[in-house]
Amino acid sequence: MERVSWFKRLKEGITTSTREKKEAPDGVWVKCPSCKKAYRNKEFLENLKICPYCDHHSRLNSEEYFDIIYDESEYKILFADLRSIDFLGFTDSKSYQVRLDEAYEKTGLSDAMAVAEGTVDGHPLVVACMDFEFIGGSMGSVVGEKIARAVDRALEQRSALLIISKSGGARMMESSISLMQLAKTSAKLTQLAREGVPYFSLMTDPTTGGVTASYAMLGDINMAEPGALIGFAGPRVIKETIKKDLPKGFQRSEFLLESGFLDFIVDRRLLRQRLMELLVLFKS
Amino acid sequence: MTYLEFEKPVAELQEQLDKLRLIGEQGKVDVTASVAEMEEKIGELRKNIYENLNAWQRVQLSRHPDRPYTLYYIENLCENFVELHGDRAVGDDKAIVGGFGLMDGQTYLFLGQQKGVNTKMRQYRRFGMANPEGYRKALRLMKLAEKFNKPIVTFIDTPGAFPGIEAEERGQAEAIARNLFEMTLLKVPVICIVLGEGASGGAIGIGLGDRIFMLENTWYSVISPEGCASILWRSADFKEQAAEALQLTAKNNFELGIIDGIIKEPLGGAHVNPKSMVTNLKRAIKKNIKELSAMDPEERIQARIDKYSAMGRFTEVSK
Numbered sequence: 001m002e003r004v005s006w007f008k009r010l011k012e013g014i015t016t017s018t019r020e021k022k023e024a025p026d027g028v029w030v031k032c033p034s035c036k037k038a039y040r041n042k043e044f045l046e047n048l049k050i051c052p053y054c055d056h057h058s059r060l061n062s063e064e065y066f067d068i069i070y071d072e073s074e075y076k077i078l079f080a081d082l083r084s085i086d087f088l089g090f091t092d093s094k095s096y097q098v099r100l101d102e103a104y105e106k107t108g109l110s111d112a113m114a115v116a117e118g119t120v121d122g123h124p125l126v127v128a129c130m131d132f133e134f135i136g137g138s139m140g141s142v143v144g145e146k147i148a149r150a151v152d153r154a155l156e157q158r159s160a161l162l163i164i165s166k167s168g169g170a171r172m173m174e175s176s177i178s179l180m181q182l183a184k185t186s187a188k189l190t191q192l193a194r195e196g197v198p199y200f201s202l203m204t205d206p207t208t209g210g211v212t213a214s215y216a217m218l219g220d221i222n223m224a225e226p227g228a229l230i231g232f233a234g235p236r237v238i239k240e241t242i243k244k245d246l247p248k249g250f251q252r253s254e255f256l257l258e259s260g261f262l263d264f265i266v267d268r269r270l271l272r273q274r275l276m277e278l279l280v281l282f283k284s
Numbered sequence: 285m286t287y288l289e290f291e292k293p294v295a296e297l298q299e300q301l302d303k304l305r306l307i308g309e310q311g312k313v314d315v316t317a318s319v320a321e322m323e324e325k326i327g328e329l330r331k332n333i334y335e336n337l338n339a340w341q342r343v344q345l346s347r348h349p350d351r352p353y354t355l356y357y358i359e360n361l362c363e364n365f366v367e368l369h370g371d372r373a374v375g376d377d378k379a380i381v382g383g384f385g386l387m388d389g390q391t392y393l394f395l396g397q398q399k400g401v402n403t404k405m406r407q408y409r410r411f412g413m414a415n416p417e418g419y420r421k422a423l424r425l426m427k428l429a430e431k432f433n434k435p436i437v438t439f440i441d442t443p444g445a446f447p448g449i450e451a452e453e454r455g456q457a458e459a460i461a462r463n464l465f466e467m468t469l470l471k472v473p474v475i476c477i478v479l480g481e482g483a484s485g486g487a488i489g490i491g492l493g494d495r496i497f498m499l500e501n502t503w504y505s506v507i508s509p510e511g512c513a514s515i516l517w518r519s520a521d522f523k524e525q526a527a528e529a530l531q532l533t534a535k536n537n538f539e540l541g542i543i544d545g546i547i548k549e550p551l552g553g554a555h556v557n558p559k560s561m562v563t564n565l566k567r568a569i570k571k572n573i574k575e576l577s578a579m580d581p582e583e584r585i586q587a588r589i590d591k592y593s594a595m596g597r598f599t600e601v602s603k
Contacts, residue, residue: 087597090529092516141596148593170484170506172516175530176542179484179506180595183492186464187592193465210506212457213485218465232457232485233447241447251452261455 032056034227048268057225057268059205062114062129065164069127069272075118078126079149080110082142088175096173099135107133111142112167115150117159120272123279124159126150130166130211138171139211144181147215151188160198160279165216169209182214189218198282200275202266203230203253221263221278224253230261288344290333291552297326334551337501339527339536343509345501346480350555353412354396354439354479355381360562361569362387365394368425370417374454377418379410379446380490382425384434387566392573393429395422395490396439396479412481413446416459419489423463430472435573438490441479443508445486460489467492468588473576475569477547478502478534479554494576494588496542497568498534499561500549504542505532541595 030044031037034056044051048068049058060068067073086096103109112134117126128150130137147163154161170178192199201219203212205228212232216222224230231251239246249255256262266274287295301322308315337345345351358365362385369376382395397414400406422438429436445456467474467490474493482491482504498504505512509527510520517526531537534546547568550557576584 081600081602083599083601085597085599088529088531092525092529141598145596145598172507172512172530174506174597175532175540176505176537177540177595177597179488179504180542180592182460182485182488183464183468184592184595186461187468187492187589190465190468191589194469210485213460213489214464215461217455217458217461231452232445232460233452238447238449238452242449244449246449250449255453259453259455261458 033058050268055226055267057205057227059132059166060268061133062109062116062131062164065129066114066116066118066127068268069120069125069162069275070116070118071120071122075116075127078115078117078153079146080114082111082145084111084140084142084174086173087177088173090173090175099173103134107131109134111146112137112139112171113143113146115146115153117153117157120279121276123276123283124157125162125275125279126154126157126159127162127164129164132166132168132206135171137167137211138169138178139167139181140171140174140178141181143171144178144184147185148188151192154192154197154199155195158197158284160200160282161192162200162202162275163215163219164202164204165207165211166204167207167209167211169211179210182210185215186218189215193220196284198278200278202271203262204228206230208232208234217261219263220282222261223264223266223274224256224262225268226253226265228253230256286349288341288348290337290341290344294326294330294333297322297329301326330551334553338524339503339531339533340509340524342501342533343481343503343523343527345553346503348553348555351480352554352558352561353401354394354398354441356558357439357479357562357565358383358385358394358396360559361385361566362392362394368428369421371420371424373420374417377415377421378408379412379414379442380418380422382422384429388570390573391432391434392569393425393434393436394439395425395436397442397486397490399441399480410446412442413444414442414486414489415446415448415451416454416456419445419456419459419463422490423459423466426467426470426474430470433472435473435577436470436475436493437569437573438474438476438493439479440476440482440487440491440504442483442486443481444483445489457485460485463489464492468592469585471581471585473573473579473584474588475572475576477565477568478504478543481508483508492588492592494584494591495544495572497545497547497572498537498543499547499554499565500534501553502534503527503532504534504537505530 032051035054090096203224365385367383381398397412399412400409476491476493478498509523513522513526514520554561
């Protein structure tokens with residue numbers, strides 16, 4: 001055999017027939033980012049995006065939380081008309097307006113927070129829930145205003161308020177105005193406190209920066225999903241500052257519970273049940 | 285005197301002037317006219333430089349190594365000042381100082397972040413970056429002021445709350461959040477003044493009040509220009525662009541409605557004439573506390589909530 005024949009195709013084409021190949025189209029199988037085991041997507045969705053092997057909680061969006069929490073998954077979305085504006089003309093690699101437009105396009109959301117009202121086992125509840133997909137769940141004027149209005153709504157209706165946090169922190173593109181949302185949301189929450197209307201805070205992965213340093217930590221009840229990253233400074237910043245590796249499990253829900261900053265950790269499959277209990281316990 | 289990069293032309297002329305004066309002192313040539321001319325030239329140059337500073341140059345002035353810090357102001361504002369320590373739980377944070385002081389016969393609570401004046405002290409003060417116990421000490425003192433009906437003045441000068449393991453363990457975020465919540469409800473007048481750097485949550489953690497002011501050459505924003513540049517531009521080298529984009533100067537924040545006024549600094553910065561800075565500061569504090577004291581406590585709290593509720597820029601689309 002001549003050497004060139006090594007490179008010569010003796011048989012034409014791929015021999016495995018299409019019918020014999022295993023089909024693995026997107027979306028049927030999911031690999032857990034934590035334990036790396038694979039499982040069926042259908043099973044994953046039915047399990048509220050929790051890994052059936054290791055209980056890793058994958059992120060949900062606001063709509064999915066509303067569906068889980070409210071009776072018959074029925075609720076009314078509030079304040080959906082609020083939109084962010086690029087009032088500083090903030091431009092880095094692209095302008096804030098372009099970022100916003102891309103986020104609307106990509107997520108179909110109106111900002112990083114949605115507010116809904118409905119009932120949980122017959123008890124009224126206003127839920128404000130963040131969406132991480134929208135510019136990293138960053139808090140700007142719209143997020144702050146939605147919380148302010150959710151507080152007003154809870155006061156009017158004498159219904160409890162639940163805020164589900166999931167955020168990288170304040171939105172840099174709104175500069176000091178976004179910093180003021182820490183003050184605004186905290187100030188609004190004093191109104192609920194003074195009227196004796198309960199406020200529950202649920203922290204999910206991740207809850208960091210200005211969101212943690214304002215409404216997320218101010219719940220009458222502070223709860224978190226298992227394994228969520230919760231902190232003020234991001235792990236990378238801390239590591240760079242102290243120039244040491246961070247301890248295992250640092251800034252995770254379990255660590256915060258041990259440090260005394262959470263009342264309890266709640267598995268997502270038990271969230272609705274837990275809310276029902278709390279709403280009865282805190283009923284005026 | 286330490287000169288910053290953009291102050292170099294002034295430094296050069298100043299050096300020439302000093303030489304000229306030396307010649308004059310030696311008595312061989314009459315330099316009076318030349319000295320006067322040179323002084324005028326320096327005056328014009330300084331005016332020209334300092335009135336046209338860009339955002340990044342103001343950030344540099346806010347961090348000037350000779351700039352006076354919180355304790356300097358407190359000690360010079362008060363006839364008598366008693367510093368109080370500790371959060372009564374974990375320890376005494378050195379990055380936040382506070383206590384009661386007598387200023388023109390009236391007792392105030394003064395507190396603020398304190399930076400160190402030399403290398404050793406900078407370490408000791410953790411560069412003005414507080415741990416949770418600093419914020420909790422501040423709250424303890426504010427509650428004490430409320431109990432004895434004394435007005436509160438807070439001084440902000442921090443590159444941020446400290447990002448450390450212990451800080452997280454002891455609830456940095458909770459401490460800041462708690463202060464925001466409790467400061468909203470304080471029954472006494474509260475004014476907050478940015479003396480140097482006003483970085484993010486670490487600054488606002490003692491920065492919620494009835495009226496907020498900034499000294500002329502300071503900055504206040506959600507993140508430092510370097511931090512912003514390294515995230516959005518992927519390199520801290522773009523700090524000057526980030527400083528412009530963030531609109532973080534006193535003038536910017538006044539125009540955005542974040543602050544209620546700008547306290548003028550001596551030409552060239554607070555460090556050039558600290559005594560005159562103290563005078564300006566005292567005037568602003570007394571005037572504002574007097575106005576706020578005329579209000580009923582409940583009315584003041586409501587006004588505070590309304591003030592912050594109104595902060596935000598957004599639009600509403602009709603469906």
